[in-house]
Amino acid sequence: MDPATRELGARLQELLTGVRLLKQRRADDRPIVPPGLVGILMHIDRCATGCQARELAERTRLDPSTVSRAVTALVAHGLVDRAADPSDRRASHLTVTAAGRAALTDTYAWYGRVLTRALADWTPGEVAALSAALGRLTRDIEVALAHHDNLEDAR
Numbered sequence: 001m002d003p004a005t006r007e008l009g010a011r012l013q014e015l016l017t018g019v020r021l022l023k024q025r026r027a028d029d030r031p032i033v034p035p036g037l038v039g040i041l042m043h044i045d046r047c048a049t050g051c052q053a054r055e056l057a058e059r060t061r062l063d064p065s066t067v068s069r070a071v072t073a074l075v076a077h078g079l080v081d082r083a084a085d086p087s088d089r090r091a092s093h094l095t096v097t098a099a100g101r102a103a104l105t106d107t108y109a110w111y112g113r114v115l116t117r118a119l120a121d122w123t124p125g126e127v128a129a130l131s132a133a134l135g136r137l138t139r140d141i142e143v144a145l146a147h148h149d150n151l152e153d154a155r
Contacts, residue, residue: 022114030110032103033079040070041079041096045104050095052085079103 001009027035043059044051051059057067071094074080079100085093096104119127 022111025114026107026110030103030106032077033107034073034077037070037074037077037079038104038107040067041074041100041104044074044080044094045096045101047094050093052088052091052093054091056094074100 023035023038026038027033033041040056040060043056047055053064053067053071056071057064060067071080071082071092075082079097081095081097082092083095085091122130
């Protein structure tokens with residue numbers, strides 16, 4: 001591995017640590033959405049008319065059993081509704097509840113405040129460049145891991 005790639009690996013490890021700290025602080029400050037479930041809730045919310053758990057597993061690239069446990073927890077917390085899917089009675093149709101939307105609004109605002117503080121000394125161009133570079137890196141990592149069926153396999 002060349003030195004630049006090794007350095008990038010070290011920065012990514014630091015970034016992952018920062019993300020874990022960020023998630024933990026959010027969970028401590030805003031416990032309405034249990035740790036580890038914000039991403040799943042966001043994915044369900046992005047589906048304008050809701051989605052099936054199978055679709056959710058495909059979008060998140062997580063194992064269906066992981067998605068099922070997450071959805072069960074979100075339903076138990078009143079953040080997601082699960083109903084029989086009218087087009088396939090064997091499947092469940094998932095939608096975000098009003099409480100789930102309120103929790104997401106609060107979560108987005110919390111992350112926004114933290115990022116605003118963290119990026120206070122950055123120019124808009126620097127923020128845009130970082131965002132573009134992270135997007136490209138994420139896509140390229142997914143391509144490099146194309147032999148994996150889901151993100152859990154890649155761990």
